[in-house]
Amino acid sequence: MDKITMAHGSGGRLTHQLIRSVLQKQLGNAYLDQMNDAAVVPAGERIAVTTDSFVISPLFFRGGDIGKLAVCGTVNDLAVSGAMPRFLALGLILEEGLALADLERIIASVADAARKAGVQVVTGDTKVVERGNADKVFINTTGIGLLRPGEPVGPKRIRPGDAVLINGTIGDHGIAVLSEREGLEFQTPVASDCAPLNGLVDQFFGPGVKCMRDPTRGGVATTLNELALQAGVSIVIDEEALPVSPGVEGACGMLGLDPLYLANEGKVLAIVAPEAEETVLAKMLNHPFGRQARRIGTVTADEPGLVLLQTALGAKRIVGMLEGEHLPRIC
Amino acid sequence: MPLMNASEQKRLAERYLEEIRELATEPFTIMEVCGTHTVAIAKSGLRSLLPANVHLISGPGCPVCVTANSDIDRFLYLAAQPGIITATFGDMLRVPGSRQSLAGLRSEGADVRIVYSTLDALELARRHPAQEVVFLGVGFETTAPTVALAVEKAQAAGLANFSVLAMHKLVPPALRVLAEDPELHVDAFLDPGHACAVIGTIPIEFMASEYGKPGVVAGFEALDILEAILMLLRQRQEGRAAIEIQYARVVKREGNRAAQAAIARVFEPRDAVWRGIGAIPESGLGIRREFADWDAANKFSLPEFDAGEIPGCRCGDILRGRINPHACPLFASRCTPVQPIGPCMVSSEGTCAAYYRYAGPQR
Numbered sequence: 001m002d003k004i005t006m007a008h009g010s011g012g013r014l015t016h017q018l019i020r021s022v023l024q025k026q027l028g029n030a031y032l033d034q035m036n037d038a039a040v041v042p043a044g045e046r047i048a049v050t051t052d053s054f055v056i057s058p059l060f061f062r063g064g065d066i067g068k069l070a071v072c073g074t075v076n077d078l079a080v081s082g083a084m085p086r087f088l089a090l091g092l093i094l095e096e097g098l099a100l101a102d103l104e105r106i107i108a109s110v111a112d113a114a115r116k117a118g119v120q121v122v123t124g125d126t127k128v129v130e131r132g133n134a135d136k137v138f139i140n141t142t143g144i145g146l147l148r149p150g151e152p153v154g155p156k157r158i159r160p161g162d163a164v165l166i167n168g169t170i171g172d173h174g175i176a177v178l179s180e181r182e183g184l185e186f187q188t189p190v191a192s193d194c195a196p197l198n199g200l201v202d203q204f205f206g207p208g209v210k211c212m213r214d215p216t217r218g219g220v221a222t223t224l225n226e227l228a229l230q231a232g233v234s235i236v237i238d239e240e241a242l243p244v245s246p247g248v249e250g251a252c253g254m255l256g257l258d259p260l261y262l263a264n265e266g267k268v269l270a271i272v273a274p275e276a277e278e279t280v281l282a283k284m285l286n287h288p289f290g291r292q293a294r295r296i297g298t299v300t301a302d303e304p305g306l307v308l309l310q311t312a313l314g315a316k317r318i319v320g321m322l323e324g325e326h327l328p329r330i331c
Numbered sequence: 332m333p334l335m336n337a338s339e340q341k342r343l344a345e346r347y348l349e350e351i352r353e354l355a356t357e358p359f360t361i362m363e364v365c366g367t368h369t370v371a372i373a374k375s376g377l378r379s380l381l382p383a384n385v386h387l388i389s390g391p392g393c394p395v396c397v398t399a400n401s402d403i404d405r406f407l408y409l410a411a412q413p414g415i416i417t418a419t420f421g422d423m424l425r426v427p428g429s430r431q432s433l434a435g436l437r438s439e440g441a442d443v444r445i446v447y448s449t450l451d452a453l454e455l456a457r458r459h460p461a462q463e464v465v466f467l468g469v470g471f472e473t474t475a476p477t478v479a480l481a482v483e484k485a486q487a488a489g490l491a492n493f494s495v496l497a498m499h500k501l502v503p504p505a506l507r508v509l510a511e512d513p514e515l516h517v518d519a520f521l522d523p524g525h526a527c528a529v530i531g532t533i534p535i536e537f538m539a540s541e542y543g544k545p546g547v548v549a550g551f552e553a554l555d556i557l558e559a560i561l562m563l564l565r566q567r568q569e570g571r572a573a574i575e576i577q578y579a580r581v582v583k584r585e586g587n588r589a590a591q592a593a594i595a596r597v598f599e600p601r602d603a604v605w606r607g608i609g610a611i612p613e614s615g616l617g618i619r620r621e622f623a624d625w626d627a628a629n630k631f632s633l634p635e636f637d638a639g640e641i642p643g644c645r646c647g648d649i650l651r652g653r654i655n656p657h658a659c660p661l662f663a664s665r666c667t668p669v670q671p672i673g674p675c676m677v678s679s680e681g682t683c684a685a686y687y688r689y690a691g692p693q694r
């Protein structure tokens with residue numbers, strides 16, 4: 001049997017076979033192997049929980065696939081909330097007719113990404129819907145992480161004077177997926193930056209780190225706008241400091257896209273106290289996922305709720321939130 | 332322009348600005364007539380660097396914005412028919428007609444595809460032989476050459492299920508209308524870089540020779556626009572009026588002969604209705620009779636629509652440069668990028684969209 005059929009979703013023999021031969025085989029651990037209705041896991045008094053669904057098209061792209069994304073997306077939401085990711089629940093909705101080989105490839109990616117992020121998939125669910133009622137695979141992951149002791153991170157802690165740091169280039173994921181979807185071949189191929197950031201955050205986290213976000217859909221621009229509104233401050237981005245790879249720059253120039261609005265899947269924005277900036281930056285640069293880290297902006301009190309761009313020529317203009325649809329089904 | 336690093340660019344900009352400040356002793360109003368300039372100026376924040384005496388205003392440079400409501404309703408009618416695949420540049424997707432937009436139709440099941448080039452639309456026709464692919468031909472002389480080539484390719488290949496709904500507009504007749512407008516007070520024009528790359532500057536030299544209005548064809552980087560503004564101020568100071576080219580790396584006085592020839596082979600001038608301006612004789616392009624089989628207006632029987640303007644919407648005055656977006660009572664209140672009322676807000680090159688996006692909704 002090389003394709004997923006409705007019978008695989010019935011809960012009967014075929015479902016069990018699928019779970020054992022594909023899911024448990026790749027993801028097996030002490031919790032998952034118990035195959036109970038719920039996994040009982042050790043967690044502290046304060047836990048962080050997050051959920052994300054992944055409907056990306058295409059399933060496979062340069063730099064990753066829906067499986068890797070499903071792990072990293074949820075791991076990163078936990079990491080930027082100041083939690084240490086530990087456990088994932090994996091929900092699958094499969095379209096009748098999906099090639100088994102594709103499912104195996106995706107689950108292998110999930111397993112690999114989970115290993116690298118140091119998390120375990122402890123429970124899951126698998127459903128099958130009729131052909132046409134889903135687009136090949138939809139995945140939901142719910143993640144649990146242990147909160148670090150100490151003051152929680154969040155926009156309430158942001159103050160004028162704080163520095164805005166990022167760990168590397170922007171727009172890579174958006175362009176990588178768009179290229180694959182539209183069959184665009186650029187001379188400088190762009191790969192998604194999809195990566196688990198908890199290791200990096202472990203490295204640089206400290207009392208000077210006031211708030212973190214991962215700029216996924218809507219890009220850095222939308223995320224900073226959310227922060228500016230939530231914290232009641234303004235943020236000035238330094239255009240010259242924005243790290244954009246030549247491949248993304250070229251693609252954006254040709255397609256009329258702005259890297260500030262493109263999705264990222266391996267980036268963390270960190271708002272840090274001015275006295276902590278140097279140390280945090282040094283620690284970021286010291287990590288494989290932070291080699292192009294830099295400061296890209298400053299928090300100010302001038303125009304609360306607004307994000308501004310200081311252009312290379314010294315002019316200032318507004319960076320709004322993303323209006324309307326940019327690129328659909330990017331994550 | 333030689334490749335410069337950031338600090339060299341800053342130094343050059345500062346030199347231009349210094350001379351601009353010296354020369355701007357009297358108010359000087361410059362109108363740009365190219366949507367890409369509208370966005371480039373807004374995105375670069377140039378207005379915040381220029382002295383108060385230099386005013387940059389926008390004209391009818393956004394091809395989507397100047398497409399008449401009746402034309403929009405016509406292509407929406409066609410897009411809703413079964414068996415039709417509508418291929419369009421992205422910025423047409425959300426433009427509202429009397430009731431709907433292509434995006435709205437798409438969510439109701441119409442087959443609407445965004446293409447980056449007309450050749451993609453040809454490819455769609457090859458891949459879907461059982462359906463009719465209609466490409467929406469919008470744009471100034473900039474896009475007309477590739478549309479012309481696509482029509483010729485379709486004819487050569489005998490591709491029967493491809494056609495173009497031609498709604499192209501021409502820059503020189505619009506410039507003449509602006510020059511003749513007694514209510515428009517403009518001292519000079521920033522001329523469109525890419526349209527002029529095709530047509531050259533000869534067709535617009537009448538603006539200087541007949542109406543005494545200086546013009547400079549400008550590129551799209553901030554430094555290009557600053558240099559062009561400086562060239563215009565110098566003309567005024569020297570008491571001259573001429574059409575000069577700042578964008579010399581791309582634009583020649585005679586333009587691109589091959590592109591002009593392609594347009595002439597496939598299209599012919601015809602009267603067109605511009606939103607906000609009304610009918611301008613010989614200001615649009617229609618497909619020649621020998622390509623009638625690839626002319627969607629000929630192939631499909633399309634009803635004539637008589638859609639009027641949207642009540643309260645002041646796109647027309649904005650396109651004529653008579654007011655700026657902040658003077659429209661709907662701007663940023665009822666008319667926003669997410670819920671646009673008129674095309675000036677929904678088009679990515681619309682004046683209202685550029686103001687809202689980069690200068691902010693606050694009045």
